[in-house]
Amino acid sequence: xxxxxPNTTVLVHAAAERIVSVLEQALQAKETxxxxxxxxxxxxxxxxxxxxxxxxxxxxxxxVQFFWGDERxxxxxxxxxxxxxxxxxxxxxxxxxxxxxxxxxxxxxxxxEAASLYESAIRDVLPGREIxxxxxxxxxxxxxxxxxxxxxxxxxxxxxxxxxxxxxxxxARRISMTPRILNQAQAILFLVAGASKSRxxxxxxxxxxxxxxxxxxxxxxxxxxxxxxxxxxxxxxDPKSEI
Ligand code: 6PG
Numbered sequence: 064x065x066x067x068x069p070n071t072t073v074l075v076h077a078a079a080e081r082i083v084s085v086l087e088q089a090l091q092a093k094e095t096x097x098x099x100x101x102x103x104x105x106x107x108x109x110x111x112x113x114x115x116x117x118x119x120x121x122x123x124x125x126x127v128q129f130f131w132g133d134e135r136x137x138x139x140x141x142x143x144x145x146x147x148x149x150x151x152x153x154x155x156x157x158x159x160x161x162x163x164x165x166x167x168x169x170x171x172x173x174x175x176e177a178a179s180l181y182e183s184a185i186r187d188v189l190p191g192r193e194i195x196x197x198x199x200x201x202x203x204x205x206x207x208x209x210x211x212x213x214x215x216x217x218x219x220x221x222x223x224x225x226x227x228x229x230x231x232x233x234x235a236r237r238i239s240m241t242p243r244i245l246n247q248a249q250a251i252l253f254l255v256a257g258a259s260k261s262r263x264x265x266x267x268x269x270x271x272x273x274x275x276x277x278x279x280x281x282x283x284x285x286x287x288x289x290x291x292x293x294x295x296x297x298x299x300x301d302p303k304s305e306i
Pocket of ligand 1: 145198204210212
């Protein structure tokens with residue numbers, strides 16, 4: 064499903080509303096819902112909307128388990144931290160029990176250990192399935208077609224649920240969920256804005272042979288929705304678009 068919105072402001076309002084609607088639906092069927100947050104700049108205004116009325120009042124946030132799809136290898140108070148961004152944008156005002164907040168321990172010196180610890184943390188909250196299934200996964204996409212911290216030109220163990228990786232442009236170490244677990248989600252929302260994403264997006268959505276990491280996101284059972292602003296969608300359907 065591809066949805067386009069006239070500008071980023073309209074996009075983030077629609078995204079915040081959709082996040083709440085999906086969580087409401089999940090909470091009608093069960094006691095707790097699991098939400099995987101993405102980092103980056105695009106989602107931040109949507110997160111701020113989640114932290115304030117009217118949207119904040121529509122969910123009993125005590126019934127939500129918060130996870131992150133990826134993290135930079137920095138402490139939580141670092142401006143680069145995906146946990147820190149979401150915490151400051153909305154989670155800090157929800158009064159959520161601390162045992163419902165599952166951040167990746169980006170500051171751990173051994174990134175592989177941090178990845179393994181996170182896999183265990185996921186399984187502790189979501190036991191009983193070979194591959195846990197989240198109710199809602201939020202993702203963004205970089206200009207190079209990366210998603211989470213799965214970057215073009217990098218390799219990861221496809222059998223793992225969470226891996227250590229790095230951003231080739233900077234060498235910065237990262238922790239990331241893998242397609243293996245992301246694709247088990249009941250619902251995946253991509254939030255993509257800005258003309259700088261248009262070429263990668265045209266390839267990811269238009270070229271079946273694309274090897275860009277964002278093309279690896281194909282939910283096994285769940286729904287996949289791309290929420291785009293018109294700028295990001297500007298080259299859709301342009302077969303020449305290859306990055
Ligand atoms: C991160 C994100 C990453 C992000 C894209 C898009 O850690 O940065 O998880 O995958 O979603 O880079 O970021 P923007 O929304 O800032 O364009």
